[in-house]
Amino acid sequence: MNPELQIISAQWIVPVIPRNTVLEHHSVVIENGKIIDLLPIKHAKAKYSGAPHIERSTHALIPGLVNSHTHAAMSLFRGLADDIPLMTWLNSHIWPAESKWVNHEFMRDGTELAIAEMLLSGTTCFNDMYFFPDIVAKTAQDLGIRAFVSMIVLDFPSVWANKPEEYFTNGLMVHDEVRSLSRINTTMAPHAPYTVSDSPLEQVRTYADELHVPIHMHVHETEQEVLDSVAQAGIRPMERLHQLGLLNPRMMAVHMTQLTEEEILLTAEQGIHVVHCPQSNLKLASGHCPVSELLGAGTNVCLGTDSAASNNDLDMLSEMQTACLIAKTNSEDASVLPAWQALEMATINGAIALNCQNEIGSIEIGKSADLVALDLNHFSTQPVYNPIAQIVYSASRQQVTDVWVEGKYRVKSGSLVSVNTDQVLSKAAQWGERINDSQSRMST
Known part of the structure; x- marks a missing residue:
């Protein structure tokens, strides 16, 4: 045998x-x-x-469940800044914390913590958007999970790069490096319309086409994002992305809580994929993704948890339940988003969005x-x-x-096979003490 x-x-x-x-x-x-x-x-x-x-x-x-939107290492910021609106959360808490704490060690330890949580709750593939994707890739490969890591792009400096050209250079190096890793792939990951200008976005489209990779981006996350775009550019973010040629089947648009009927139809017509993050949207009061309308129009909708800093967990089972309940309440129709369709969103739909549906997402021969x-x-x-x-x-x-x-x-x-549980928990606790002590000193 x-x-x-x-x-x-x-x-x-x-x-x-x-x-x-x-x-x-x-x-x-x-x-x-x-x-x-x-x-x-x-x-x-x-x-x-x-x-x-x-x-x-x-x-x-x-x-295996497919978590289509994560910021894995942000698990070390879990509970750091709760009950705060999104832009205050980002500007006053998360971005300053990232500037102070995110380094190679933080990325490795935070990613290990996230992977341990995801594996224990049935996630076997995650699509990550965060800094030092080379470390995320190596950690995921070592711990035996599938991952898509981000060639992240921003207009402003971060711990990963200083300007768009450097973001592209660093991201392309990672893309080349992960080819040798059997379970790891990449995405182009411009952070959001409000953090990436037109010229880098055009480069994103070009590289995504050349490398045949998805584009992973926060889009229409909040009402304020849309209002600011109209005030500054005279058009909504979706229309701007459409003019730049980014609304195509490579696009994974995350959140999408602020959509008109025309934009829902455009989403379906252009073949873009929507990543619904119901619990994070609820916690940050960002709005509700019109899931039933998108599915009705023929759009592929998948599920993500977002980060443990805004969710505050990486539990896709819980995410499925929440997605169903929100959809039913918003539509005032109990038949909307039945359980089997939520399971599709958490499995095959995520695989389709990541263009790996021939490999994962369902239990089929081959x-x-x-x-x-x-x-x-x-x-x-x-x-x-x-x-x-x-x-x-x-x-x-x-x-x-x-x-x-x-x-x-x-x-x-019920026990992790490839993860040293005690070590991961110990490191997480140590990071919590360091960050908490620093926060306490700053507040006194």
Whole structure:
């Protein structure tokens, strides 16, 4: 028997494709990290007799979750500045903290903390926008998770670069470096319309086309952002981006809380992808993304957590539930955004936005074995009438027992396999003490 062959069986398998499908008492057969078969358990045992067999008899097996918008290392700023409007949060708290604290050590330790949290809650791929993407890439590769790291672009100096030309130079170096890392890819990541001027944005479009990478950008996050653009440029940010040729199928527009009917139609017509971050938008009072209208228009909508500094967690299971509840309330229609569609947003839709849908996002033959097992034999998820509904509306991340990336355990029986948990927690606590002590001295 091939030593690289293994079988994972579960009471329910939710493949995502075909949509809204549940397979009972089925097995996923994996060879060399790829799914080679999906069939009933009894048939798997007969066809692949002798292969190692992992049985999860009270579990649901789903594709690994795709967190389509993060600032991973900002986990070390979790709780630093809560209950504050976005621009005050950025200008008075986050940007000054970044200027003081963000360095190689901060990035490594913060990214490790974020990856540990994400893996334990079923995320197997994240799309990051932050400084020192080379460190994010190496850390993600070492810890066994998939990541898209950012070639970030800003008009103003930061710890990563001083001017747009330097941002591009540094980002392109990272793009070349990560080619040797099997689970890492890049995106062009202009921060936002209000922090990047026209000339760099035109360069972003050119590089994205040449390198065949997504464009990852905050767009229409708040009403004030839109009002400021109209006052300064005479047009809304979406129209400006359209004039610059950036509204195309490479664009991943994050937040999108302020959209007119015309802009919703434009989003669908141009094939851009919307990244919905419901909990961060709620906490910062940024507004509500019109998810049901976007989906109705045919737009691909995926899910992200944003940073743990504004959320304050990286829990995609919780994000799915919140997305459903907001959509239903905003539309005053309980049938809007059913559970199965939220699961699509957290899996295959994110993969589509990142152009890796042929590799991840669903449990299909030929795709990577990025899988998550959730134990539904729990007080909060019994009885089980509809496993997908239980996962989205009732399950918590504490019910994630096992996570595989490329068929390899990353979480086994609730414990991280490739992460030194004690070390990560110790470093996080040390950073908290250093930052808190500094904040206390500044306030006295």
